[in-house]
Amino acid sequence: xxxxxxxxxxxxxxxxxxxxxxxxxxxxxxxxxxxxxxxxxxxxxxxxxxxxxxxxxxxxxxxxxxxxxxxxxxxxxxxxxxxxxxxxxxxxxxxxxxxxxxxxxxxxxxxxxxxxxxxxxxxxxxxxxxxxxxxxxxxxxxxxxxxxxxxxxxxxxxxxxxxxxxxxxxxxxxxxxxxxxxxxxxxxxxxxxxxxxxxxxxxxxxxxxxxxxxxxxxxxxxxxxxxxxxxxxxxxxxxxxxxxxxxxxxxxxxxxxxxxxxxxx
Ligand SMILES: [Zn+2]
Numbered sequence: 001x002x003x004x005x006x007x008x009x010x011x012x013x014x015x016x017x018x019x020x021x022x023x024x025x026x027x028x029x030x031x032x033x034x035x036x037x038x039x040x041x042x043x044x045x046x047x048x049x050x051x052x053x054x055x056x057x058x059x060x061x062x063x064x065x066x067x068x069x070x071x072x073x074x075x076x077x078x079x080x081x082x083x084x085x086x087x088x089x090x091x092x093x094x095x096x097x098x099x100x101x102x103x104x105x106x107x108x109x110x111x112x113x114x115x116x117x118x119x120x121x122x123x124x125x126x127x128x129x130x131x132x133x134x135x136x137x138x139x140x141x142x143x144x145x146x147x148x149x150x151x152x153x154x155x156x157x158x159x160x161x162x163x164x165x166x167x168x169x170x171x172x173x174x175x176x177x178x179x180x181x182x183x184x185x186x187x188x189x190x191x192x193x194x195x196x197x198x199x200x201x202x203x204x205x206x207x208x209x210x211x212x213x214x215x216x217x218x219x220x221x222x223x224x225x226x227x228x229x230x231x232x233x234x235x236x237x238x239x240x241x242x243x244x245x246x247x248x249x250x251x252x253x254x255x256x257x258x259x260x261x262x263x264x265x
Pocket of ligand 1: 200
């Protein structure tokens with residue numbers, strides 16, 4: 001279940017299922033950096049190829065782009081776990097004694113904050129009247145990622161998320177209004193943990209360590225191309241046939257090739 005969900009026909013749809021893991025999913029992850037240069041676009045491209053269903057429907061690019069930011073981060077972290085990267089090591093440097101140290105975490109055990117009751121909407125009283133917004137989603141992130149100016153980016157985001165009082169101009173909002181809107185959105189939006197606390201083993205200082213929900217982008221499939229190469233050389237299968245194999249079956253064939261090679265040597 002998604003911590004937020006897609007808003008469809010006046011109700012929230014929270015179900016999702018990943019596809020069985022094949023080389024196709026790994027290829028989409030390995031190529032994500034090449035198909036799009038900005039992170040939100042990469043996420044929107046990867047999730048439809050990894051998901052089997054989303055909100056009881058087919059997982060289109062459009063549906064994935066309509067997911068709230070927190071749901072997208074949640075799915076990317078679940079995908080990392082699906083790929084077998086649940087237990088991971090983080091490397092940090094102590095802010096107090098500068099000693100480097102490693103922390104082991106399980107991604108499946110990181111906290112997730114579920115969406116508030118009013119999700120995906122927030123209503124706020126402001127200097128220009130009562131305003132209704134929806135929480136930011138993937139397509140907002142895609143648009144805003146192309147803007148360099150931080151204030152312009154935030155104003156663009158607010159204009160996109162404003163769903164009623166269409167004649168309102170967000171540039172008339174006061175700084176205090178903006179603060180109120182931001183915290184109202186944060187209160188309602190789903191969230192995944194993006195940092196953890198860890199104690200330095202040398203000096204016992206508490207450290208905050210960043211943990212990206214997008215760790216599987218680009219990281220997966222490091223060996224994918226050499227595995228395709230070995231299988232294609234040995235069995236003369238096409239790239240598409242190799243990519244369609246479940247990952248477990250692919251590794252069985254690879255170990256058979258290794259064993260045959262061992263016998264020859
Ligand atoms: Zn320390």
